[in-house]
Amino acid sequence: MLFEDNSFDINMSMFMPDVKLFNRDSNILEPMEGFLRGNMFKDLYKPYKNLTYFKLNPKTEREKMLYKIMALSFAINDLNLYLDLHPDNKEAFDLFKKYVEEKRTLSKEYDKVYGPLSVTKTTGSKFNWINSPWPWDDFGGGLYV
Amino acid sequence: MFKYKKYTNYPINICKKDLKMAKYLITQFGGSNGELAAALRYFSQKFNMPDDYGKALLNDIATEELSHCEMIATMVHQLTKDASAKEMEEAGLGGYYAEHGKGTYPTDANGVPFTVTYFAVTGDALADILEDMAAEQKARAVYENLIDLTQDEEVLRVLLFLRQREIVHFNRFKELYEYYKKKGLE
Numbered sequence: 001m002l003f004e005d006n007s008f009d010i011n012m013s014m015f016m017p018d019v020k021l022f023n024r025d026s027n028i029l030e031p032m033e034g035f036l037r038g039n040m041f042k043d044l045y046k047p048y049k050n051l052t053y054f055k056l057n058p059k060t061e062r063e064k065m066l067y068k069i070m071a072l073s074f075a076i077n078d079l080n081l082y083l084d085l086h087p088d089n090k091e092a093f094d095l096f097k098k099y100v101e102e103k104r105t106l107s108k109e110y111d112k113v114y115g116p117l118s119v120t121k122t123t124g125s126k127f128n129w130i131n132s133p134w135p136w137d138d139f140g141g142g143l144y145v
Numbered sequence: 146m147f148k149y150k151k152y153t154n155y156p157i158n159i160c161k162k163d164l165k166m167a168k169y170l171i172t173q174f175g176g177s178n179g180e181l182a183a184a185l186r187y188f189s190q191k192f193n194m195p196d197d198y199g200k201a202l203l204n205d206i207a208t209e210e211l212s213h214c215e216m217i218a219t220m221v222h223q224l225t226k227d228a229s230a231k232e233m234e235e236a237g238l239g240g241y242y243a244e245h246g247k248g249t250y251p252t253d254a255n256g257v258p259f260t261v262t263y264f265a266v267t268g269d270a271l272a273d274i275l276e277d278m279a280a281e282q283k284a285r286a287v288y289e290n291l292i293d294l295t296q297d298e299e300v301l302r303v304l305l306f307l308r309q310r311e312i313v314h315f316n317r318f319k320e321l322y323e324y325y326k327k328k329g330l331e
Binding site: 035037038039040041044045046047048051052053054056066067069070073074077078080081082084085116117118119134135136138 | 148149150151152153154155156157158159160198201202205206209215218219222223226289292298301302305306307308309310312313314316317320321324
């Protein structure tokens with residue numbers, strides 16, 4: 001969490017992305033940074049008062065993996081909106097394709113271990129798409145524990 | 146065609162019951178500047194966009210907004226799920242409880258149910274996009290009001306995320322508006 005005074009940051013372990021910065025001069029942030037901010041674009045980012053954004057605090061391997069998938073999914077969506085108006089921007093499109101590929105690989109792994117994130121990825125002997133947790137479920141603070 | 150992914154747009158893990166916050170927050174689901182109005186507004190307007198830029202942008206933002214409806218409803222659900230009828234009543238949600246129990250129904254912060262009259266479809270691309278720009282700014286302002294009303298960092302983090310989405314969407318709509326203006330649309 002990044003309040004400027006960092007007053008209640010004590011119990012938040014850092015969740016640092018292990019994805020390398022793609023291009024330091026770029027206006028486009030890397031997926032985990034953009035995801036945490038809710039905004040992939042440096043020049044569009046405007047915090048409210050002194051409130052910036054929070055770090056995530058995954059408690060399990062499952063949660064950590066899911067957050068990476070969610071971060072890639074977020075990055076893909078925000079680049080998608082940009083590309084809608086700038087389809088000829090090579091940097092954005094190359095990143096878009098890169099993240100789609102990374103998400104595909106990671107999702108495949110996740111689906112296999114923890115169950116499908118999309119209904120069409122349901123495999124095996126049982127239709128486990130219906131299994132909890134659903135995204136709105138609350139399991140006492142750790143949604144995907 | 147839509148495909149469902151079994152995760153929210155941003156993680157939501159609220160463990161602390163807060164009925165007052167739930168009462169305020171639900172306006173971003175069913176209020177005039179909320180996510181449901183946004184989703185339906187762009188979804189309905191997209192059919193009359195004059196070119197591929199407008200069609201793509203309204204289509205894709207509408208889709209994202211639908212996932213934001215799910216986020217707000219998830220927050221309201223998690224904030225209220227352990228509450229008793231009496232606690233609901235004490236928080237000013239007695240009427241809500243009478244109508245909807247612990248269900249999640251799209252209303253504003255004063256209990257006024259959602260209505261499609263919150264948005265317009267004029268058939269005029271520039272007029273519609275100007276409304277979209279205003280809608281994003283109003284939604285951002287409401288998120289800021291809501292941020293002022295909470296201390297719970299699990300609520301705050303989601304509101305800060307969603308507020309940024311309004312800023313990004315506003316800027317995309319603005320770009321589209323300026324592009325159509327330059328193209329000579331009136």
